Each structure stands twice: as C-alpha cells, then as structure tokens.
Amino acid sequence: MIKIEVLSEKKINEGNFNDLESDNVAWADVVNPTKEELKLVGNLVGFGASDIESLLDENARPMINNLEKYSVIVFSTPLKEESVKPLLIFISKSTNDLITIREGESRSINRINSWKMERKVAIFQKGPTYILFRLMDEILTTYNIIIEDIDEKLGKVEDMIYSEENHKEKRLMVDMYSLKKALIYFQKGLSANREVIASIEKEYGEFLNKKDLSKFRLLYSEITRLIEITSTYREILTTLLEVHLSTISNNLNITMKKLTAWAALILVPSLIASIYGMNFNYIPKASLKYGFYIALGLMLFSVIVLYSYFKLKDWV
16 A cells, blocks of 8 residues: 655645655655555666565665665664564655655554644655654654563563462463563664664765754664663563572472472371281280370371471471
8 A cells, every 4th residue: 555645835635656756745655565566666766676575574684775766774663562674765866755665554654644734744844854854763762662661561570570479470471581572673673773873874875964964863862772771671581580480490499398298297107007007917016905096196296296397497
C-alpha cells in the first residue's frame, strides 16, 4: 500500500507519483509493498526492486548510501516490541520528496500521521531534511517508550524473583529471556543507527539542508543515552537471572534437606520394627511381658529426638 502526502497551498493533500517529481514537498509511505509497488518505486529512485527487497530483510544493517538521483538510508525501527526491523528512507537530491518503505506497522509513523494538520504543515514547510529529522526523532521516542515498558516489566520480574513463591511462577523464565532478547535486538539496532546519524552529521548524504544539520547532533546524543540505558538494563537482567537461578538451587537444597529429615524420622522406627519382626527363635527382650510397649516407646523416643534435632537445624 502506498500513501502519498503532498504540501500544496499550505495544506497537506493526498497525492500521486507525479507529485514526487514536482517541486512540492511530498512524502510517500509504502507499507508491506507488493512486487509491483517495489518495481514502481525502484524505477523512480533508480534502484532495483530486488535490491530494495534485500534491504527490507530483518538482518539488513542500518547504513547510508548515495544513489544517482536519491540518497538511501536504512534505519532500524521497533516495528515489534521484541525486535527491530529496517525502515528504508529515500530522499531526492533534486526534488523535495521523501519515500519510506517498511514491512509492518510503525508506531512512530502512526504518531506522525495522527498529528494535527497545522503541525504537519509546519514540518513539511521546512523541507525533507527536517521531515527526516522528525521521523528519526519519533523512532527514538518509540525506543524510549518500549524501554520504559521493559523497565516496568523488569520491576515485576524482580518482585517475582524475591517473592517466597517465585518457584511457582511458570512464566518467569520465559519473560526474562524474552526481555533479554528484546534488549539485545535494541542495542544492536541502536548502535547501528548511531553510525547512520554520525554519517548524516558528517555530511555524507548529499540531500542535506545545511541549516538543519546541527539538529542531528541531538539525535546522536539521544541514541547514545538509549544505548547506555539498554546496556544497564541488560546487566540488571543478567544479575536477576543469576539471582533467580541461585534461588532455585537454594530452594532445591532446602527441599532435599527436608526430604532427608523426614526420611530419617521414618527410617529409625522402621529399623526397630524390622529387627523385632525377624523370625529368630531367640531375640533379646522379645519374651518380656511389656516388650511390645518398650519397642513402641523406643520408636517414639527416637522420633522425638530426631525431630527435635532437625527442628533445631530448621530442616523440618
């Protein structure tokens, strides 16, 4: 699906491909492109449809490259909470148009689309370089939102780990590994995005509007901050995982101690009963009038002694 917005007479209207070759500021957003749409965009930007498709692969690394008519940027964006996917951005060197290509919903672009008309018009009036800046800024805002959500989930995981019944929480390990995977994806994507921002700031892209160049320094600082936060959360999560595994090991040791204690409480009376149950002609004390009660008393005494000892050691 292709959605084209064009600035005309201080209004943003729905446009077509012809507007991308005019002097009006236009933004084409291509979502889940078909082969025909990729071919159409490829013919416009001077880039093969198969090459565009390869850049949309989830393993594509963020980068910036100059084509003959366009500059292309691959930027990692969190299209899903647990991972990141590439967002392709084409900016014309001769006209005022910008093209984004993506697979899946983008919370960042959805927020921009929800802005009031006056705000969108003000951004379009500043040109495609400023639109690029605002788009990247919104992508980093999305990273911020998701990382804050991860922070809240880490708090819940920590509460479950330190609770007395954490071993009953079946989803705990799944949640921890899911969060760790998300942080790994985010750190990888943000680190690569930082290199793209650095390239833009150093004027490697020929599309740049010089007066907006300094704004990308703010994005570079924001990405650096997000990378540091992500690294901190990964260390916290690793520590929590180690604590959780230690807790499981300690709980297992406690359980084994208690099982051993109860087994001993049962074993000693059973041993006495088995001895006096042997079929020998003569067993000491077996012929006494009160031998049965003496044996029961001995069993009870052994249980009381063992129970008192294990209770003192906090094994029962």
